[in-house]
Amino acid sequence: MKKLLLPLFSLSLCSLYGQQIIRQQLDWQDTPQTFLFAGESIQQWGFAGAKFDDAAPSHPLWVYRMPVSGPGELEVEVLEVAWENYDKAVAPEDEQLGSQLRITTQIVREPEGYFAKLSGVPISKTSSGYRRARAFVLQTRLLSRGEQRGDPINSVLSDGEVYQIAIAQSGVYRLSYRFLKEELGISKLDNIDPRNLRLYGNEGGIVPYDINAPRPVDLQENPIYIEGEEDGSFDGSDYILFYAEGPNKWRYNADTDQYMLEENIYSQRNYYFLKLDSEAGQRLSEQSSLNTTTYTTSSYDGLLRYGEDRFNALHEIETTATGTGQHWYTDYFKFAREKDYSAEFDLSGFLPQEPIYVQAVMALRAATGSRFYLDINGQTLSSERASSVMIGGPNEIRQELAVNTKISGTVTVPTTELSLVLRYPHPGGEAQSEAWLDYIQLRPRMALRYPGQGQMYFRDSRTFTQLSTTFNVSGISDAVQIWDITNPTQARRQQLLRNGTTASFGVSTQDQLRTFVAFRVDDALTEAEAVGKIEPQNLHSLESHDMLIVYHPDLAEAALRLAEHRRQHDGLRVATASTTQVYNEYASGRAEPSAIRDFAAEIFSRDGSLRYLLLVGDG
Template sequence: MAVVAPAQPSVLQTGNWFQFSVKSDGIYKIDYNLLRQAGLNPDQIDPRNLQLFTGSHGMLPQPNSSPRLADLQELAIEVVGEGDGRFDRNDFILFYANGPDRFEYRTSKSLFFYENNLYDDKNFYYLSVRAQPGKRVPQQPSEPGTHPIIREFEDFGYYETERYNELKSGRHWFGEQFDSRLDATIQFDVPGILGGSSLKLVSHVMGQSFASANFKVFFNNVQVADQPVSPIPNTQYGVKGSVRADTITFSSALVGASAQANQLIRYEFVKAASLRSVGYLDYFIFTCKRALALYGKQTRFSSEASLNNVITTFEVSALSAESRVWDVSDRLNAKSQNFFLQSGKGMFSTATTSLKSFIVFNSAAATLATFEKKINNQNLRESPPVSLVIVTTPALQAEAQRLASHRNQQGISSWVVTTGEIYHEFSGGKQDVVAIRDFIRHQYLRSGQLKNVLLLGRGSYDYKNRIANNTNLVPLYMSRNSLSPLETYSSDDFFGFLESNEGEWRESPAQNHTLDIGIGRIPAKTADEAAVVVTKLIEYDTHPKRLGPWHKQILFVADDGDFNIHHTQSNDLARNNFELPRPEFDVTRVWVDNFEQPERPSGQISPATYEALDQRIEKGALIVNFTGHGSEQIWMQERA
């Protein structure tokens, strides 16, 4: 049951807003020229009132019960030169930003965890000039006294590319393919690895072989692991890949890591003697210990060893008078750490009862953020209570609004919102299917009136437009499984799982959820396609000949195969939902096994099933329900 929840307005409700993006973690700046590019006149603003906001870190959690931000949050920034109340040509904004991915050091395993963002390659920040002063980066003094000194830190190298999705389904993509070429080398610039320290390499690979195959893993041309991959069955519905995951620990001395800046990770695939044997690199991440210093333009650091001390002194090498250190343990509330500089070494002391994160940098070398666009005012969090919400994109918004107007005239309160508007408030601008679900859930709980959601726009298994001619307008929920033909899927049901104990939707073992509202989709790719469907929907309600016997016709279509499980499922749906409780409806079954299925070189076909289905749809039916295998264009293996 929906529970009415109090609404809080979005910060985007008032003011002028400008969106900027970053692609990785680090210190960024917005200067005079970038403000002009965004459409702001720096000469006419009070820089002390500049405020910067951002959203969630990484992807949103699927479970409804997991904590999440209520709206965009202000973060602490430094505006260099704001003291005179003017934004001069040499002034600029400094801020610590997270990229779209999320990573953290896990002390329980002494290695880094990295979560690649499945939905977006950018993270976004929102700038506005407000009526009051904004949050600023405060100074953090060094703790007095003598304390244990730390001169090392944990660091990592991460590598993942997303090139192949074998079944064109699910959210798991794989990178380098080992087939015609059987090796790949990835280079990292990581100087300062401590001699005698341990390295930990987490390696995920995938094999498609009908007999056992093997990956050989090398670090600086020294083999550190074999990763055998199990064979897969040579069957139509068998799993299409075998994933192997290993954590490999070895000494930096073994691979000469401390003696060189460039670290080389090489994979070699040893094919199986079978009909098919292809390998793929999924991803790898290695954790190492480095001497604490400024490497390049900026270096982020934390040290597990510091947890042994109540207060720790950090000694950072390769610093200059222009160097800065920020404490970024709280990403929204960075602090400028005071330090003592002597002979190129910066020293500061701070409490370390919890793992602290810092970044050392030179202000002049900070990376420019990228201006994206000006944001219109909006306030979805105080949206009107309606029965129907239509989620679409700007390209299809006019047709969505036409349908909403028609439904409003029918007495069905309706409202149109775009995916971009949802992302601004619910995922900090990043594309995220969970943001759409969170918005729907917010509307459902707040108003208590939401009954149905229509998604107007085609979705795709490719969230990031990696494939040619991809159309991802309103994203689909994709399963975690991408390798098992019988266990990978896309579904819009996810958007209707609104109870507090739902949302995770585990797959192994399977976790059942229940729909709390109706979810539908019109998978239009263009405004013209959307217009055709919307016009038909309106005519169903307004055409003089709209009433007829088709209103009582229910058509159930079922595939064969899988020991006729789809026939059984279709029959149960027909009997339990219509024939027994609602005998006033006329139920018709079109099951492929009831029709001739001649063999062809490409397999069985069933023109008779196609003809029967076509005739019944032409006659009209209130509901057509298909159970079985298929795609957007084809039902059943027999291509009915």
């Protein structure tokens, strides 16, 4: 192991050609502290300045704060780490640990200026056990966001004829002549040059809550395929094909090897914008196949999930009955204490010789510590122990009302006949208890075989560490296409080497999870939902202002009258925008509150003169 040359003091910070070097030495305790948490014994190894939280009570957090020149993203590279092995007790949160030191960053604006916060758990888990960092060296570099979100630009919605469409779920969509003319309302469709059609929109998921997280500056142009556009007219048999994401988005964490569904709690639709332009639009391109690769796969990660937003825990709890909060649950357990979910999962095409990864989350509410269980084909998985909560009493509403706990494990299932039962027994005979199921998620290994119809999505986490990979897909006819949708706003048609009913292709895969969709062009592909023509708008072009008024369209008259009063009476520079306009430009049409925040932040970034943000609505 390399020896780190560190100064006598515990931390130093120096600047080198716009970069900063952080040298950190950790003074670990000689022995751990042990205490009871949620009825279980927890062991804590700490160091000077370590932080702890209830989500991962055995993991000490290193936190460092430093000033930076402005907004942006802080890039961190771990240059060196001095590890030492140690005897750490196993804890449920250890599944979050990787084999290397991971540092996260956040940039915030405070009254004194901009500051960067760096944090990380200086523990790693390897095949031989646990290690802790005695010292490490980091190199940071500030990636300025000023060029992206400072100067005014013209939005892509500022000119031309623009028509809005809604997308309920991710997939390849077909827009037919009939849809465009009769439902979307493009009356002059017969007289346009289809080569000048452009499609704009951003990927699904939620607009980042973190103001410093990367996001598109404006709506992005998406590539489309138009059948029959070569003749310069849009005829009755012509159509548009494109890939679009719905409001929800699957994300993959390579460090923990886990998939999570990011559910959009604000909108049940994502939106795209079809623009009749005067110049040629972006078209779907073909991605070449690599001739030789370092890895070959004929299977992929299946993602099966059961979860619906049906119950609000704060509504069910009698002392609150408010029905508020961002989190909704699938099922409620109070009188019935078990439920069979076998019928919710279809294992057709899975490989029985491979283990199935299982995740489930419930919120438990009991006066004593409790767990829930999954019985799967004769095997039982137990959740982490949820701590007790106060039930009854005048201070109940001020305490935590329910505790989320999780099952994470693997099972083997010999056939496609799945048996899956969830149990939440009365904890220790305690009658006062109830629970809410968030979701159950299975990740079986699936054969890479197209089922003959519909759209098949596939990705393989085993390729993440491979330099390049060949995918062998069976069940492929001449009518089937495969698109690379790793970047959902830049889909590409994959070049295929066909051999009978098997198609093969090679792509680079190192440090990226490639995602693909296979479909039949002659299938009954889903059509989008028509919203209609929108008026030109250009919030991105606004200069600096003292006041922003964002209003619901129903209250436009009152908001505009108030804006004029502030201009005349107070001499303020006032800009107005409807919520619809803000959502269109800053959230791809989705009604997300973070879009209003991003709009205000962009105007503030002009010169810092924005002082007031007024929201006009009916609460």
